Amino acid sequence: AQSVAQPEDQVNVAEGNPLTVKCTYSVSGNPYLFWYVQYPNRGLQFLLKYITGDNLVKGSYGFEAEFNKSQTSFHLKKPSALVSDSALYFCAVRDQLTDSWGKLQFGAGTQVVVTP
Amino acid sequence: SAVISQKPSRDICQRGTSLTIQCQVDSQVTMMFWYRQQPGQSLTLIATANQGSEATYESGFVIDKFPISRPNLTFSTLTVSNMSPEDSSIYLCSALGAGRSTGELFFGEGSRLTVL
Numbered sequence: 098a099q100s101v102a103q104p105e106d107q108v109n110v111a112e113g114n115p116l117t118v119k120c121t122y123s124v125s126g127n128p129y130l131f132w133y134v135q136y137p138n139r140g141l142q143f144l145l146k147y148i149t150g151d152n153l154v155k156g157s158y159g160f161e162a163e164f165n166k167s168q169t170s171f172h173l174k175k176p177s178a179l180v181s182d183s184a185l186y187f188c189a190v191r192d193q194l195t196d197s198w199g200k201l202q203f204g205a206g207t208q209v210v211v212t213p
Numbered sequence: 214s215a216v217i218s219q220k221p222s223r224d225i226c227q228r229g230t231s232l233t234i235q236c237q238v239d240s241q242v243t244m245m246f247w248y249r250q251q252p253g254q255s256l257t258l259i260a261t262a263n264q265g266s267e268a269t270y271e272s273g274f275v276i277d278k279f280p281i282s283r284p285n286l287t288f289s290t291l292t293v294s295n296m297s298p299e300d301s302s303i304y305l306c307s308a309l310g311a312g313r314s315t316g317e318l319f320f321g322e323g324s325r326l327t328v329l
Binding site for chain 1: 214217244246254255256257258261271305307309315316317318319320321322323325
């Protein structure tokens with residue numbers, strides 16, 4: 098069965114510093130990988146996805162993520178964090194081999210706190 | 214992208230009662246889903262809402278507890294039946310993107326239910 102691990106419950110970073118949120122996955126087939134962000138009392142907003150193609154994926158709000166097949170990772174990065182990036186970030190995976198569209202396995206989430 | 218509206222946004226319910234959540238998408242979408250986010254936890258897929266037929270439920274979720282309707286391509290309802298405090302969660306409606314948004318899930322802002 099597929100799974101997603103976000104090893105850090107919380108990441109603290111000062112504004113202007115690089116931000117990295119880690120994600121590793123396990124699937125039987127090829128992965129479709131996603132990052133979502135959830136602001137307080139809001140639904141999830143899509144940030145970026147990896148389906149196929151270039152391993153480096155650029156998404157919304159200056160975020161990017163790199164698909165690393167050998168390390169089964171899909172870490173989210175932003176070169177310079179903003180206070181407004183403080184939110185809950187979820188990594189998600191769909192196993193192309195076994196999962197129907199819409200069935201995403203979500204990680205536990207990582208709370209990002211950016212301090213001024 | 215699709216804009217998804219849910220109502221109610223939040224409610225406080227008494228044990229043993231039922232509540233129906235409505236979900237409206239601003240464009241025709243092929244697939245709609247219902248997710249649950251329990252307090253402090255990640256998201257879990259409840260079911261796929263199928264137009265004009267019975268929903269497809271994930272393991273651990275049953276129709277008697279979570280009846281779902283989808284009368285057309287833009288509207289779905291989820292009922293949480295005979296509620297108990299364990300049903301206190303955020304319930305999220307989602308829709309599958311198409312075209313450039315293929316594979317992406319768009320989410321509503323969620324319906325936060327508290328069961329007393």
